[in-house]
Amino acid sequence: MPQFLIDSRNIQGNTTTLTGNEAKHLIKVLRYKKGDRVFLSDGQYQYVSVIESLSGKTVNLKLLDRKLLQKAAPSPILGISLLKHDHLELVLQKGVELGVGEFILFISERTIPHYHESATPKKLARFEKIAMEAAKQSGMITPPKIDPVISFEALVKNFDGFSGVMLAWEEEKESSFNTVFQTLDPTKLLLIIGPEGGFTKEEVALAEKNGAKIVTLGRQILRAETAAITTLALCQYELGNL
Amino acid sequence: MPQFLIDSRNIQGNTTTLTGNEAKHLIKVLRYKKGDRVFLSDGQYQYVSVIESLSGKTVNLKLLDRKLLQKAAPSPILGISLLKHDHLELVLQKGVELGVGEFILFISERTIPHYHESATPKKLARFEKIAMEAAKQSGMITPPKIDPVISFEALVKNFDGFSGVMLAWEEEKESSFNTVFQTLDPTKLLLIIGPEGGFTKEEVALAEKNGAKIVTLGRQILRAETAAITTLALCQYELGNL
Numbered sequence: 001m002p003q004f005l006i007d008s009r010n011i012q013g014n015t016t017t018l019t020g021n022e023a024k025h026l027i028k029v030l031r032y033k034k035g036d037r038v039f040l041s042d043g044q045y046q047y048v049s050v051i052e053s054l055s056g057k058t059v060n061l062k063l064l065d066r067k068l069l070q071k072a073a074p075s076p077i078l079g080i081s082l083l084k085h086d087h088l089e090l091v092l093q094k095g096v097e098l099g100v101g102e103f104i105l106f107i108s109e110r111t112i113p114h115y116h117e118s119a120t121p122k123k124l125a126r127f128e129k130i131a132m133e134a135a136k137q138s139g140m141i142t143p144p145k146i147d148p149v150i151s152f153e154a155l156v157k158n159f160d161g162f163s164g165v166m167l168a169w170e171e172e173k174e175s176s177f178n179t180v181f182q183t184l185d186p187t188k189l190l191l192i193i194g195p196e197g198g199f200t201k202e203e204v205a206l207a208e209k210n211g212a213k214i215v216t217l218g219r220q221i222l223r224a225e226t227a228a229i230t231t232l233a234l235c236q237y238e239l240g241n242l
Numbered sequence: 243m244p245q246f247l248i249d250s251r252n253i254q255g256n257t258t259t260l261t262g263n264e265a266k267h268l269i270k271v272l273r274y275k276k277g278d279r280v281f282l283s284d285g286q287y288q289y290v291s292v293i294e295s296l297s298g299k300t301v302n303l304k305l306l307d308r309k310l311l312q313k314a315a316p317s318p319i320l321g322i323s324l325l326k327h328d329h330l331e332l333v334l335q336k337g338v339e340l341g342v343g344e345f346i347l348f349i350s351e352r353t354i355p356h357y358h359e360s361a362t363p364k365k366l367a368r369f370e371k372i373a374m375e376a377a378k379q380s381g382m383i384t385p386p387k388i389d390p391v392i393s394f395e396a397l398v399k400n401f402d403g404f405s406g407v408m409l410a411w412e413e414e415k416e417s418s419f420n421t422v423f424q425t426l427d428p429t430k431l432l433l434i435i436g437p438e439g440g441f442t443k444e445e446v447a448l449a450e451k452n453g454a455k456i457v458t459l460g461r462q463i464l465r466a467e468t469a470a471i472t473t474l475a476l477c478q479y480e481l482g483n484l
Contacts, residue, residue, distance in 0.1 A: 003412075003463040030439050031354075039412065039463065046461070069461060090332075097468045112273075138462045170245075170281065177484065197272050218484040219288070219311060220380045221245040221281065226339045229468075230484065233475040242419065242460040242472065 003139040008042040011063070016040065016049070018059040022136075026059055037064075041139030044069060073239035074187050075101030075144070077162070079155055080228055081195035082106070082113045087225040089130050091193075092146070096134035098232045099241055102145045103131075104190075108152035110197035120149055152203055155192070156210050163187040165212040168227050169194070169204055172216040177231070180213045181238050191235060193228040245381040250284040253305070258282065258291070260301040264378075268301055279306075283381030286311060315481035316429050317343030317386070319404065321397055322470055323437035324348070324355045329467040331372050333435075334388070338376035340474045341483055344387045345373075346432075350394035352439035362391060394445060397434070398452050405429040407454040408477075410469050411436070411446055414458040419473070422455045423480050433477060435470040 004022050018026060026032045032051060038061060040047040046069055049061040078100045080091055092103060105127075107114060115123055127146050135143035159165050164184030166177070168191075192212065194203075208214055217227055236242045246264050260268060268274045274293060280303060282289040288311055291303040320342045322333055334345060347369075349356060357365055369388050377385035401407050406426030408419070410433075434454065436445075450456055459469055478484045 032439075037413075094468050094471070097462060097464050098472070099462055137465065140462075171279075178479070197274075218478070220339065220341055220382075220483075222339050223379065226336050226471075229336070229471055230340070230475045233472045234479055234484065236460070237420070237476055237479065241462075242476065 003039040003041055003046075003137070005136045005139055005141070006040045006042050006047075008044070011042075014063045015052070016047075016061050016063060018061065019057060023054075023057055023059045027054055027056070032059075039139075041069070043139070043141035046139070073241055074189070075099050076186075076189045076191050076232065076235045076239075077102045077104065078228065078232065079104040079106060079190055079192040081108055081111045081152075081193065081224065082115070082149065083224055084112050084196060087223075089127070091225050091228045092127055092130050093134045094229045095232055096131050096140070096143055097138050098229070098236055100144050100232060102147065103127075104147045104155060105149045106152050106155045107149060108194060108203055109200050111195040112197070115149060124148065153206070156207055156212075159190070159207075159210045159212065161188075162190040165190045165192065165207070165210075166231070167192040167194075167199070167204065167207050167212045167214050168217050168231055169214050170198055170216075170221050171201075171204075172214045175213065175215050177215050177217065177234050178238075180215045181235070184213065186239055189235065191228075191231050193224060193231060196224050245281040245283055245288075245379070247378045247381055247383070248282045248284050248289075250286070253284075256305045257294070258289075258303050258305060260303065261299060265296075265299055265301045269296055269298070274301075281381075283311070285381070285383035288381070315483055316431070317341050318428075318431045318433050318474065318477045318481070319344045319346065320470065320474065321346040321348060321432055321434040323350055323353045323394075323435065323466065324357070324391065325466055326354050326438060329438075329465075331369070333467050333470045334369055334372050335376045336471045337474055338373050338382070338385055339380050340471070340478055342386050342474060344389065345369075346389050346397060347391045348394050348397045349391060350436060350445055351442050353437040354439070357391060366390065395448070398449055398454075401432070401449075401452045401454065403430075404432040407432045407434065407449070407452075408473070409434040409436075409441070409446065409449050409454045409456050410459050410473055411456050412440055412458075412463050413443075413446075414456045417455065417457050419457050419459065419476050420480075422457045423477070426455065428481055431477065433470075433473050435466060435473060438466050 131143035373385035
């Protein structure tokens with residue numbers, strides 16, 4: 001269900017042209033043909049267009065309809081532990097699609113990957129590339145910010161900067177996402193997901209003492225990356241963005 | 243946030259033993275130590291346990307608490323197009339974690355992978371392996387069924403077998419998941435997600451004529467696999483399973 005990102009300066013009257021990777025993707029990967037309908041976005045408007053002609057590297061489109069993108073409800077901020085393998089990359093990609101406003105990466109007691117300071121800039125550059133690609137796919141002009149990696153304690157010290165904080169924990173059995181969400185001011189929500197091994201009791205106590213609400217994500221135990229994607233989907237649903 | 247699957251026959255009094263891959267995963271991958279708390283499940287009960295001792299290949303655990311797993315609301319059934327790369331595998335893994343009752347794989351007009359009949363058994367065997375691993379991770383005894391690949395038309399002909407059918411489409415702008423969900427009998431819900439290139443207008447019209455409700459997943463366009471995971475999360479949330 002693709003949407004192609006255009007620069008509004010490339011619109012002339014009711015036509016526009018796609019080139020470069022966007023065109024290649026449309027032609028080679030998705031195999032669109034003349035007459036097919038294509039969704040475009042310049043970040044402010046969403047356009048319905050139809051392919052008038054296409055060559056190897058260029059797609060000429062006629063704009064049929066234009067709609068002002070509604071201002072969405074405030075974007076949640078995701079605080080996520082570094083994760084093993086490519087799981088964090090999956091969370092970044094899906095998080096961008098689901099409209100995360102900002103990513104805060106942290107290391108808690110059971111976090112498995114610990115980047116050396118020297119490796120961090122390279123890792124962050126890769127994360128930013130993933131976020132950029134996901135943003136393009138979703139029709140955003142700029143991807144959300146990915147902050148440098150901090151300690152869980154540093155994150156907790158910063159709770160005052162948010163309107164509300166929710167932390168998902170597999171040992172919590174009572175407080176559902178739904179119940180807790182209703183009690184929070186959603187203006188600048190921070191959602192926190194721990195590492196594969198979960199948070200320690202002490203970390204959860206520290207977060208709670210500093211104002212976080214602890215929630216369960218049901219009786220099935222979700223992997224860390226699934227918990228992150230699910231929490232974001234539920235938050236956007238409650239905010240009316242889904 | 244792992245949970246380990248045990249066979250209830252391996253419980254003796256208030257102790258049990260993990261061996262094989264489960265033990266290896268706990269020791270080598272998650273690096274659990276003596277005294278750490280571990281969640282176990284035999285499919286009927288969930289146990290909180292603590293590690294009493296562990297050697298290279300065996301973990302001895304003391305059971306601290308046991309809770310009858312609540313009977314969850316009916317599981318949704320996911321109808322999903324074959325997807326490119328490993329995207330279908332991601333949907334299967336996350337779908338199992340999120341409690342899908344059954345997977346129906348289909349080929350619609352814009353589906354990109356088309357397995358030859360001879361390749362299908364091998365592919366299905368791989369899909370079943372992924373589902374089995376995800377089930378173990380989530381503490382289920384048996385993974386959901388994955389049906390053989392059918393055509394979209396065949397799926398539509400079978401709509402009568404479900405209590406309600408929802409199909410997510412990026413060209414739908416009005417009917418939200420929330421609005422539509424309230425109108426459906428959730429006993430045996432079928433959720434349908436199309437291929438990367440989306441459904442054709444004709445396919446959507448055919449589905450709608452046969453009783454499917456068409457829904458939007460918000461103004462950001464989600465990748466097919468993200469749409470599948472998101473729809474499942476929302477459905478389980480509405481069913482009270484999350």
